[in-house]
Amino acid sequence: MDNAKKSGAEALIHSLHLEGVELMFGYPGGAALHIYDAIFNQNYVDHILVRHEQGAVHAADGYARATGKPGVALVTSGPGATNAITGLATAYMDSTPIVVISGQVKSGLIGTDSFQETDMIGVSRPIVKHSFLVQKAEEIPEIIKKAFHIATTGRPGPVVIDIPKDFTDPDYKFDYSYPEEIKMRSYNPPIKGDPKRISEAADLIESAQRPVIYSGGGVIQNDASAELTEFAKLLNFPVTNTLMGLGAFPGSDPQFMGMLGMHGTYQANMAMHNADLIIAIGARFDDRITNDPKQFALGAKKIHIDVDAASVSKIIHADVPIVGSAKDCISSLIQELKSRDLKLNTEAISAWNKQVDDWREEHGLNHSLLELGPKDGKILPQQVVQSLYKETEGQAFITSDVGQHQMFAAQYYHFDKPRQWINSGGLGTMGFGLPSAMGVQLAYPESTVACVTGEGSIQMCIQELSTCLQYGLPIKIINLNNAALGMVKQWQDMQYGGRHSSSTYENSLPDFIALAESYGHVGIKVSKFEDLEAAMKECVSLKNKLVFLDVDVDPNEHVYPMLEAGNAMDYMWLAKDKKTW
Amino acid sequence: MKRVIALLMENQPGALSRVVGLFSQRGYNIETLVVAPTTDPTLSRLTMSTEGDEKVVEQITKQLNKLIDVVMVSDLSDSQHIEKELMLVKFTEDSFPKETFEESSIVSNSDGVINVQVVGTSLELDELITTLDSSKPIEIVRSGVLGISSNKDILSIEN
Numbered sequence: 068m069d070n071a072k073k074s075g076a077e078a079l080i081h082s083l084h085l086e087g088v089e090l091m092f093g094y095p096g097g098a099a100l101h102i103y104d105a106i107f108n109q110n111y112v113d114h115i116l117v118r119h120e121q122g123a124v125h126a127a128d129g130y131a132r133a134t135g136k137p138g139v140a141l142v143t144s145g146p147g148a149t150n151a152i153t154g155l156a157t158a159y160m161d162s163t164p165i166v167v168i169s170g171q172v173k174s175g176l177i178g179t180d181s182f183q184e185t186d187m188i189g190v191s192r193p194i195v196k197h198s199f200l201v202q203k204a205e206e207i208p209e210i211i212k213k214a215f216h217i218a219t220t221g222r223p224g225p226v227v228i229d230i231p232k233d234f235t236d237p238d239y240k241f242d243y244s245y246p247e248e249i250k251m252r253s254y255n256p257p258i259k260g261d262p263k264r265i266s267e268a269a270d271l272i273e274s275a276q277r278p279v280i281y282s283g284g285g286v287i288q289n290d291a292s293a294e295l296t297e298f299a300k301l302l303n304f305p306v307t308n309t310l311m312g313l314g315a316f317p318g319s320d321p322q323f324m325g326m327l328g329m330h331g332t333y334q335a336n337m338a339m340h341n342a343d344l345i346i347a348i349g350a351r352f353d354d355r356i357t358n359d360p361k362q363f364a365l366g367a368k369k370i371h372i373d374v375d376a377a378s379v380s381k382i383i384h385a386d387v388p389i390v391g392s393a394k395d396c397i398s399s400l401i402q403e404l405k406s407r408d409l410k411l412n413t414e415a416i417s418a419w420n421k422q423v424d425d426w427r428e429e430h431g432l433n434h435s436l437l438e439l440g441p442k443d444g445k446i447l448p449q450q451v452v453q454s455l456y457k458e459t460e461g462q463a464f465i466t467s468d469v470g471q472h473q474m475f476a477a478q479y480y481h482f483d484k485p486r487q488w489i490n491s492g493g494l495g496t497m498g499f500g501l502p503s504a505m506g507v508q509l510a511y512p513e514s515t516v517a518c519v520t521g522e523g524s525i526q527m528c529i530q531e532l533s534t535c536l537q538y539g540l541p542i543k544i545i546n547l548n549n550a551a552l553g554m555v556k557q558w559q560d561m562q563y564g565g566r567h568s569s570s571t572y573e574n575s576l577p578d579f580i581a582l583a584e585s586y587g588h589v590g591i592k593v594s595k596f597e598d599l600e601a602a603m604k605e606c607v608s609l610k611n612k613l614v615f616l617d618v619d620v621d622p623n624e625h626v627y628p629m630l631e632a633g634n635a636m637d638y639m640w641l642a643k644d645k646k647t648w
Numbered sequence: 649m650k651r652v653i654a655l656l657m658e659n660q661p662g663a664l665s666r667v668v669g670l671f672s673q674r675g676y677n678i679e680t681l682v683v684a685p686t687t688d689p690t691l692s693r694l695t696m697s698t699e700g701d702e703k704v705v706e707q708i709t710k711q712l713n714k715l716i717d718v719v720m721v722s723d724l725s726d727s728q729h730i731e732k733e734l735m736l737v738k739f740t741e742d743s744f745p746k747e748t749f750e751e752s753s754i755v756s757n758s759d760g761v762i763n764v765q766v767v768g769t770s771l772e773l774d775e776l777i778t779t780l781d782s783s784k785p786i787e788i789v790r791s792g793v794l795g796i797s798s799n800k801d802i803l804s805i806e807n
Contacts, residue, residue: 188662189665192665192666192669193669193673196716197716197717198662200661200662217716251716252719252805253657253658253716253717253718253719254716375714376710376713376714377707377710377711377713377714380703380706381707
């Protein structure tokens, strides 16, 4: 079977099967129809029909983030391809391994402005790790092999394969074989860190008095959470995670300071600002972390471990740059430290941990807001997240969209495991939450998957409610409904004199309950605090149903802490009327 | 500071656009750009000159190295190297400054028009252009910088 003659379309599907692909997300159209026919005629790879190509790519992305396996999306040429672009950019910014296959017009028509023609390679070029334009049918197996290799190794990322329709023609068959391995002379991602640098890092660690471990999405992508946790426990250094890195270190562990950055906790940002050593692992000193880079952690030496050499010393100079995989480098560092009988400044470090605890005590997040009851008769959005945490016992996969609800979810749901928290951190894509939840739910049908969203974001990919019905995906949509584009409104409150330019809907929101029901799902409305916990319990307990839990929350709530732009990390708003400077 | 970067890339459609796209995408400057196939037909060699401080150039080389089609990158300005550019200049016969050019640099002379070729460093060519002002060349075309290291270092996948 493997070596029989196959058409390009058959070769494509069989190659995907040999790459371990069990399901793909997509939307058919003219240039992809030969491929769709080949999908019809086989049983290896399931195809999930979405309602918009953006949803297909986000779903593949969610699948990839939750499982660590590459996600696959299939779209047609022209609008199918351009609709996939936001999904690609999302995956690119968060370095997730996905492969997007796009149909293209027949090779002879390329460049003639033919029907549904778009230069997909050109349009997607700045937002892919790599892309391939198939030049003949026989190339397809090797290109698939390369695409998966590139997408999943080194710093992962999206790969596009654009296939002109004539190369999937069922009437043209060729001798098919799938390459067992692939070597690319121009692509050899680093794995092992330089032992000299590892040793220098160990020196800095031994002399540190106010150290912080700052880890990001790279640790999760590289499945290095166990190593990170062992490393942190060995040293007893406080740990903070980026938005993308949440879950890499157990969120409920006392050593964890919470998220850092723009909406990071007081203690995490203060610790970064006052540190004398920052150990950055799989994180990239993003502008949402550093605030003003010129004022960033001036008293700290920086060790930077990253698989992408271009990320090291890009924004912040690394005193000890270590280029290699997080897993391998942390392991080497642990080994190096153990071989030295580990001489730490234990006294200074326990004083430092005490300082962190004091900061936490002083202005840390209140994780018991449910006990306070309603605030001026209103439900706080944070309380909804806490209720979700309670009812799911901290075990759910949480996807989110972008805005205040995303920050509340990141701040108040303690992620104890990697890959449990799935959000668009880099690109900040509204509309990501629901389709990515589909990918997660399909990967883990038995698990609770909740999409924490807002009435703004959810409407950006709301059409996927139909997909959820078709495939019976019992996602819990937790809609923090503040009847406004909350984060935009917050910025308008803080920086534009409260002028809410185009951030409210003037009573044009749909009845989300009726909407959910019209798609065959369950809708539950919560307007009173007293009903919140019972409704959440019911929502989570309906195991086989998608539930749209629409919660009216306090429309005036802001996300705090919030870094004050253009300053160091210790410049934080802590409440509407409280700041650190 | 001016830098000359040379790289080998897969001789494939789309490879060049990735390199050029990287520069515009990340806000780097390309001053000159020269591309040609090498004796190994699977590879092209690209030479570019760019302006930037050390940090920017370090980022540029790192980002170039990340491109899958790029096989090798070398910042020639890191060590002793030779930079040359070819320039073609067109004059009308009556304004041609005979004293400036050797006979051998004339590459065409017909219909009252003379073309000359000059090879030199960018700086030499800049200076020459300034001196030509009074003779009013009607067209000047420059190739952009080609570079090679002056020592035994070679940009090749064979070592």
